[in-house]
Amino acid sequence: MAVTRRGIITFAVGLLFGFAITYMFTISTSISTRLKFSPRQKVSYAGGLIPDSPHSHGEMDNVKGPDQSVNWADEHSHRHTEQSSAIAHELAVKIRVLCWVMTNPSNIQTKAMHVKATWGKRCNVLLFMSSEVDATLPAIKLPVSEGRNNLWAKTKEAFKYVYTNHFNDADWFLKADDDTYVILENLRHFLSDKDTQKPLYYGRRFKPYVSQGYMSGGAGYVLSKDALKRFVDKAVNDPGKCRNDNGGAEDLEMGRCLEKVGVLAEDTRDELGRERFHPFVPEHHLIPGILPADMWYWSYSYYPAKQGPDCCSDYAITFHYVSPNMMYIMEYMIYHLKPFGISVVEQCPDNKEQAQLTKVDAEPPLQHTKQLAPSGQHQHIDVKVDKRMESKSISHMDKNVIVDSKNTVHQKDSAS
């Protein structure tokens, strides 16, 4: 082949064409690949743990759960003694939480029902706020129209309703969506050292628009008694303080309002800096890379948003965009499935020692010390166990260690 100038041009044109065609082809397929965050199993019945977790309400609209709510009356099948939930029960009496769940007529059967069947029943008072009455759930009719543009109106009316009808029935007032999953025990634990007579407001803190930040609506937020009072008495009907039309993002408007009447938005992270309120499902926070790098979420987070193991507190309180099916899975995971032989010992928030142990990369030394004598409710056991297990042998199974019949760990050398 003679290499003519014309030949080179034709070649170059062909090259460009080939490049362009493939570019268009791959870009169009990459968009669809990026949207998939967990690989779909080929078999139709293998849904994986998270079948499909949405990132927006538009995606949530068509997500359905079981046709009927599923109620497991299996407390009797838990062979627990009475003491096992004593602390949780005690807290439930001391720290009364009213939960109002934002829902709408079309979600009553598909979503709200499953909230009630799962975590909703753990609230001291549970209310479903809608634009229509529902006798069976039940749901309250607020004087608002439906639609995403009326969420702020709904929020205002809901809090007004709660203040008028239930102010004395609870100590704290939680707002959640019908796709929020709440672990009430952990909420009460978090609130146990907070003063409801102070103007306080807790949730997942977002940075923009409001100088002290505001709390994500979907991740759920909770108002103290004083905060609720200030909101309804002083803010909600004052156009200088609260936006008086129906539009706007309800969580943002709430944040603006509350700031204007001196309610404080606080930090809800645990001693290790792990968040308790979450705007997505656990997997999306735990697995780096699932939430796209260019997502709004990163710039909205008041504190640096974490991915991976540091994302979520052991005592996490909420997750969002939880489908009804996922709620039942979480019920099973949180309240039923357990590893045998691992007894949870509650971490006390005021234990200063814990703060010093927060070096994430440090390998803790291998030590077995005597169990502290139990005194009072909390048992702080000074056992630092090296969880690093070689594949062939359990390295921390020190041969000098004895586990006696009371499951107390001793060392052979110690004089005991």
Added chain:
Amino acid sequence: MNLLILLYVLVNFLKPKRELLLVLQLKTVIVVLTVSTMMHIKHSQLQFVIGLTLGFLISVIFFQSEVVNKPLMRIPQTLFNGHVSGTSNIAAVGQEPHRGRINDSHVHHDDTSVADKLAQQVRVLCWVMTSPTNFRTKADVVKATWGRRCNILLFFSSVVDPRLPTIALNVTEGRNHLTAKSMQAFKYVYDHYYDQADWFMKCDDDTYVIVENLRYFLSTKNTSDPFFYGLHFKPIVKQGYYSGGAGYVLSKEALTRFGKRNPNTCRGDGGSEDAEIGKCMEKLGIKTGNSTDALGRSRFHCFSPDTHVNGGFPKWYYNYVKGGAKQGIENISDYAISFHYITPTSMLSLEFYVYHLRPYGIRTENQALN
């Protein structure tokens, strides 16, 4: 012309992993070139065609590595190091898969003494069936999550992988040779690890096992009895057999009889791995046993928690599973042992659910469920 044929032959030998698409495209390119040369197309047209296909090739190589085939299942380095990460960047897998776990053991003041005691008394060897395409995507995650809780953890495949590491068996990869893999793996385990564990479990690289619950279940069994346990399927074998994906576990006696068997007793390859092992066990006098808990709830599961909690079993399952297909929380044991079809990301979230997330004030007591 000859050059093209040579190229074609070379490409056939390339077969880089997961790049089948690329190989196909290379082949089509070469075919196009060959055909066009043969057809004596005008020079200018030929040059255009060559340019076109070359441009296609180059851009495919470029874009494929960037976008299309980037598996979202590769576990990024950040997860392994437990570092905080502000932005998402799907990087290559961490160098030390050992450390891929939620590293907050220094703040967990959990009392693991009973579980630790059981780990001494009921030693479990877990062997995981895997394949080269799954080493970095699935097997690594197994090792980083539940695998490390086994007393001994082994990976079996057709080739050696120094990182996991894997033991290479004399098998061809593929679903038609899983029986050979299982047969050889158990033989290997018998030959090399017989006295280092009490129970011997097989599972897949998409099985998630809660090892503490496995030990609890086995703690009341005698490893010198000729038994093996798993998710019981009724058909094919008279006494039934166990689902391979849900994992099944052999007693020492079972392993011994298997290891000492006459080589003609059991099928060497072909068929369904779990069914063939099941037939083998029956021939050797190893019996199936019940693994439901004291309340009749299942412990071994061949599907994901979603399917078992919410339903969606395939039709065949209803005919296979002993005791009938049941869905819902009330039918799953609190001390469930295994789930199957677990994606690597789901394994990480299962770690979080089982070992970290907890409701405050509800003390987890050790229930008597055997």
